[in-house]
Amino acid sequence: MESVLCFHCGGDVPTDQQWCGYCAAPVVAVGPPAPAAPLPGPAPTRTSGSSSVRPPRAAPIIATAAVLILVAAVVALGVARFAGDSPESVAGDYLDALADGDAGAALDLVAGAGTFRDAQRYPLLTGAALAEDRYRPRDAHVGDATESDLMTGGKAWQIPVTYRAADRTVSQDLTVVDATEGYRLQSPLVLLGVDGERGRAVTVNGVALGSRDAYVFPGAYEVVATGNRLLAESRVTAVPQRAQVPVTGQTVYLAGARFDLPRLAAGAQEDIQGQVRTALDRCAGSALAQPAGCPFGLNIPGTGATVRWTITGYPAVSVRSDSTFWFNSSSVQLADDGAGKVHWSVGYTDYRGTAKSESGDSAFRINGSAQATPNGIQISLV
Incomplete structure (x- = not known):
């Protein structure tokens, strides 16, 4: 007769139920175990008036139960995985x-x-x-x-x-x-x-x-x-x-x-300062009244002007990395300490055709930017 057992806790479960009422594990229906096969060994011995037969071992029954327990565990694991799909x-x-x-x-x-x-x-x-x-x-x-x-x-x-x-x-x-x-x-x-x-x-x-x-x-x-x-x-x-x-x-x-406000890389301050000084010297080497890309210049009331520039004070140049205008730019804004000074002398012809010459001193400020390029830092003065 078919029986229903819980192979998780061993409890008896009615045949019309699929889950154990004791531990809630799924149950597996099994039939009665098959008769054990005779074990190999010496033939039974007989004595007068009685007979003695070696009893079969229980190992096959135990093995069958172990297999069924394993099957039940696999079924329970499958049910748990299905229930977990949430x-x-x-x-x-x-x-x-x-x-x-x-x-x-x-x-x-x-x-x-x-x-x-x-x-x-x-x-x-x-x-x-x-x-x-x-x-x-x-x-x-x-x-x-x-x-x-x-x-x-x-x-x-x-x-x-x-x-x-x-x-x-x-x-x-x-x-x-x-x-x-x-x-x-x-x-x-x-x-x-x-x-x-x-x-x-x-x-x-x-x-x-x-x-x-x-x-x-x-x-x-x-x-x-x-x-x-x-x-x-x-x-x-x-x-x-x-x-x-x-x-x-x-x-x-x-x-x-x-990112917070960036710091200058090591050596960048000195590189910028040196490039600005070189640019100022180049400006001073021009004979024009308004040299391009230079922080100083003259408005001459006449024509044919020839200017001689001499820088008498080089400014200390710094970087304004806190400028909101430059915050998302790859460039940084240049600033100075206001110490820039230049002496100039100029010869020109005024509007009446008279030759004139003048000289004087002017202060200038640094405006421009510095940018990183594959070849290093590049400055630009305006």
Whole structure:
């Protein structure tokens, strides 16, 4: 007669039930064990008036039970996996994949992921951007899903999650939809924006940033503006933050990486000062009343002017990296201490045709910029 046993706890279960009432594990229906086959060995011995037969061993019955227990465990595991296919489990699997540095597995859980698999267009949605543990989300906690109706039909679930990124706790809502391939995350990415790089090449988690805005996975972002001959390296760490689109009120997650005012690279101050002095000497070598690209000049009331310039005071030149006008430019604005002075003497013909000569001293100020180029720093005076 067929019996129903719970191979998890051994409890008796009625034949019309599929789950154990003691431990809630699935049960497996089995029939009575088959008779044990005779064991090899000496033939039975007979004695007068009685007979003695060696009893069969119980090993085959024990082996059968072990196999059935294994089958029950496999069935229970399959049921558990099916039950775990929920909006919350998809959110948890997504964060687990990121914590493992597996960008491919994370993208597999994103609706429309094919759009983001172009590594050239989305270089930060790759395993390279998750290469180090400190970039990945950790200690994730997944909350309970809240169901809602989509305007296009179907269901969506909002799932609150928290995780640690860098030294901060980040709260983020993930949206799950029921796609044709199963539960998938809708728009779970973060938009990273970089500001203040000032023409320097930028890397994020060691990966070159193609543009100033890029999609990234939830986590921490070490953003580096690589130093050049003019400006020193700058670093900033960003994590996702909740924001609302002003017009639609839609909630989005942004990571703003804004660099502080940059420092000059080593030797840049001396290089700029030397180039300015060279430029001033070149200006002084001109015989024109208004030498091009020079901070000094004369307005002559006549024609045929010939000027002799002599610089009597060279200014100390500095850089105004705090100028808001230059903040997003690859150039920096030049400034001075006001000590620039020049002596001039000029000969010319006035409007009456009379030859005249004059001389004097004038102060001048430095206005211009300095910019990093592949060949070094280039200054421009205006």
